[in-house]
Amino acid sequence: MTFTINADQPTETLSNEIKEACKSTGFLYLTNTGIDSKEVFKISQNFFQDTSASDKADYRITTANEGYVNFGDELLDPSQPDKDLKEAFNFGVKSAFVDNSQSLPETFKGNNFQTLKEFSTNCYNLGIKLLHAFALSLDLESDYFTKFHSSSAPNSSTFRMLYYPPVEATTSNGSLRAGAHSDYGSLTFLFQNSEISGLQILKNGVWEDVEPVPNAVLVNIGDIMEFWTGGQFKSTTHRVVKPKMTEQSKPRQSLAYFFHPDDDAIVNAMDTTVESIKGLSTETSLTAYEYLHQRLRATYTSRKDV
Numbered sequence: 001m002t003f004t005i006n007a008d009q010p011t012e013t014l015s016n017e018i019k020e021a022c023k024s025t026g027f028l029y030l031t032n033t034g035i036d037s038k039e040v041f042k043i044s045q046n047f048f049q050d051t052s053a054s055d056k057a058d059y060r061i062t063t064a065n066e067g068y069v070n071f072g073d074e075l076l077d078p079s080q081p082d083k084d085l086k087e088a089f090n091f092g093v094k095s096a097f098v099d100n101s102q103s104l105p106e107t108f109k110g111n112n113f114q115t116l117k118e119f120s121t122n123c124y125n126l127g128i129k130l131l132h133a134f135a136l137s138l139d140l141e142s143d144y145f146t147k148f149h150s151s152s153a154p155n156s157s158t159f160r161m162l163y164y165p166p167v168e169a170t171t172s173n174g175s176l177r178a179g180a181h182s183d184y185g186s187l188t189f190l191f192q193n194s195e196i197s198g199l200q201i202l203k204n205g206v207w208e209d210v211e212p213v214p215n216a217v218l219v220n221i222g223d224i225m226e227f228w229t230g231g232q233f234k235s236t237t238h239r240v241v242k243p244k245m246t247e248q249s250k251p252r253q254s255l256a257y258f259f260h261p262d263d264d265a266i267v268n269a270m271d272t273t274v275e276s277i278k279g280l281s282t283e284t285s286l287t288a289y290e291y292l293h294q295r296l297r298a299t300y301t302s303r304k305d306v
């Protein structure tokens with residue numbers, strides 16, 4: 001993982017710099033994003049560590065993919081025998097922060113709500129800047145992608161807090177904190193608490209460590225963007241393994257912002273010589289909503305909510 005790029009530069013230059021990263025692994029670190037995640041990490045830590053199991057259960061994940069994912073609930077890679085070693089909380093970006101319709105635990109209300117909402121808005125704005133840069137790097141009109149990412153239309157963008165408890169505090173035999181998967185949307189921003197290792201990407205059949213870079217935001221391309229660009233941008237498989245022995249007494253925390261197109265956006269693969277991308281014919285024309293649910297169904301045959 002060698003790409004570390006300064007976000008604070010004109011979109012035209014940014015587009016030149018990110019092009020190679022998007023076409024090779026689809027993973028890159030962005031520095032100087034201006035997004036401060038410190039408070040959000042604290043809010044997340046308080047929720048996972050100080051909320052009772054029964055209070056958490058009141059907000060159990062819904063069929064709309066919003067709410068609390070209990071430890072042992074999720075299996076990102078269904079070929080694995082053991083569930084992921086993690087807890088999570090999903091905010092539907094539109095329902096939590098635009099419509100105020102997602103029911104939230106007390107700890108996410110008041111000032112904390114404002115902090116979370118601002119963080120989510122900052123991620124959205126950075127996402128728009130990157131989508132402009134993506135379009136320019138492919139010699140397209142600069143609004144080619146952004147016009148399908150309005151902040152208010154129905155969309156599946158999700159802000160997710162992740163909490164991986166200390167390994168020694170769990171009794172599971174599982175070895176993966178997050179099973180191998182690729183993300184589904186346009187792009188993902190991942191904020192990590194920098195001292196805990198474990199994230200890996202699959203490159204040419206080999207798992208490679210992605211070491212955290214302090215104060216940088218990890219960006220990765222999602223499946224829908226890979227399809228949209230006719231396979232030019234890569235949505236790479238990744239996972240989170242248990243950390244080094246010396247770090248196993250500490251939890252890993254991360255914050256993921258999954259940026260998706262509007263549900264009704266029609267996604268067609270650009271001119272391409274590739275016949276299919278991740279099992280889907282490039283002749284197919286789908287809405288972003290249909291695409292997402294097709295991918296979810298293919299990956300999570302055991303999930304009831306799709």
Ligand SMILES: O=C(O)CCC(=O)C(=O)O
Nearest residue numbers: 162178183199240254256
């Ligand atoms: O927690 C992490 O570092 C990665 C999580 C991830 O890849 C995901 O939730 O999609």
Ligand SMILES: [Fe+2]
Nearest residue numbers: 181182183238
């Ligand atoms: Fe992921």
